[in-house]
Amino acid sequence: MTDILLSLFSAALINNLVLQWPLGIDPLLEAKGRRQVHALGLATACLMLMVGTFGYMVDAWLLAPTHLTSLRLFAWLPLSVLLIAPLLRLLARRLPSLPFDGLWPLLLGNAGVLGVALLNGRSDQGLGSAMAFSLGAGLGFWWVLSLFDDLRQRTFNNDIPLPFRGLPIQLISAGLMAVAFLGLRGLVKT
Template identity: 80%
Template sequence: MTEFALTLFSAALINNLVLHWPLGVDPLLATNARRQVHALGLATACLMLIVGTLGYLLDHWLLAPANLTSLRLLAWLSLSVLLIGPVLRLLARWLPALPFEGLWPLLLGNAGILGVTLLNSQDDQGLGQAIALSLGGGLGFWLVLSLFDDLRQRTFNNDIPLPFRGLPIQLISAGLMAVAFLGLRGLVKT
């Protein structure tokens, strides 16, 4: 249980997919409305959990025994693309207050979903660790997305010099957030 909690905490905060590994930066910069941020965060967290877990099982039960490990990327990408629609429909039915329509392109272009599956196959510490890494990666993405949206709202009304408005200040803000999250690295000693 301790390993599960440490992996979950580490994937969400310390080795964050957006800030530590630059995966999933495009949806971070593309979302605007607060409700859309939470809808995208929840959809990404659910999709990372499902694709990460099923990708690990697919790799260990089908691809590795059949010596087809060269097809991993194709299988995981197909799994990710095929699950986006059903996950969005299920979440829209479950939480009708959140705007899940229009998230298809943001989820399709999110490299963090595929990155979690690749990290699960690289570490290969078991199904529990794969689930913890997938869930932690999704929750960490949602956290960074929410914090970045709050930071964007705060900088929107400030007096920022003209050359730094828009994307430049967003990238500077993301870099400063990455440095802040890097300070959490000393919390967990392995």
């Protein structure tokens, strides 16, 4: 049980996919507005959990026993693409107050979703740890997305020199957030 909690905590804070592994930075820069940020964060967290869990099961129960582990990417990529539309329909039906329209391209282009499956396939810690890592990665992405949106709103209202407005200050902010999260490195070894 402790390993599962450490895996969840580590994926969310210490080994954050967006800041430590630069995966999923495109949706971070594209999402605007508090409601869209939370819709994208929830959809990404659910998708990472589903792809990480199903990807681990496909790898451990189908590809590894048949010695076809070289086909992992060809199994996980269609899995992640095929789960996006049903997930968005389900979330839109369950939470009609959040705008899930137009999130399909952001979820499709999120390299963090495929990164979760690849990192789960690299470690042999069991289905529980794979699910905890996937959920932690999704929650970490959502948290960074919320923090980055708040930071973007704060920099929008401040007097920033003209060459740094827009994307340059956003990338500098993402780098500073990565340095802040780097301070947590070494706290938990997984």
